[in-house]
Amino acid sequence: MIGTLRAYALDCPDPRALAGFYAGLVGGKIVEEDDEWVELVGDHGPTLAFQRVEGFRAPAWPTQDAPQQGHLDIGVTDLDAAQAQVLELGATLLEDWNGTKGWRVFADPVGHPFCLCAC
Incomplete structure (x- = not known):
């Protein structure tokens, strides 16, 4: 084994808002690092992280025009x-x-x- 999974990060326009959504979905505690990066730490599984991206472009379903x-x-x-x-x-x-x-x-x-x- 080379390492362990620390976090699964999602790009987004507003890390705090998206972390709040996922906290409602899977539970956990929101830990804010700064305006660019927020982590949702839970009791089960890896940390979910949310990274602010200027000009965020949402994935498309089910096409690959903007892949998921x-x-x-x-x-x-x-x-x-x-x-x-x-x-x-x-x-x-x-x-x-x-x-x-x-x-x-x-x-x-x-x-x-x-x-x-x-x-």
Whole structure:
């Protein structure tokens, strides 16, 4: 092993706002380093980091015009209840396959895709 995963970083226009969204989604404590970088530290899994980028361009779903470049899978026990909660937090539903799959695709408030997955 060469190293350990320290953080998964997402580019965004406002690190504090996006960290707040993900804190509502997965819990954790927001640790602000400065206006350019904010970390969300949780009890489980790696740290999520949010990096301010001027001229941020959101990923596109499902095209590759602005590739998603990665996404998060969030395990949930009740897809319908979790969907209602993430929509209330500010997520946008991108694809639900009319409920025929065990996951649904959303975008966070600045356009990063993430999935809610039944577990």
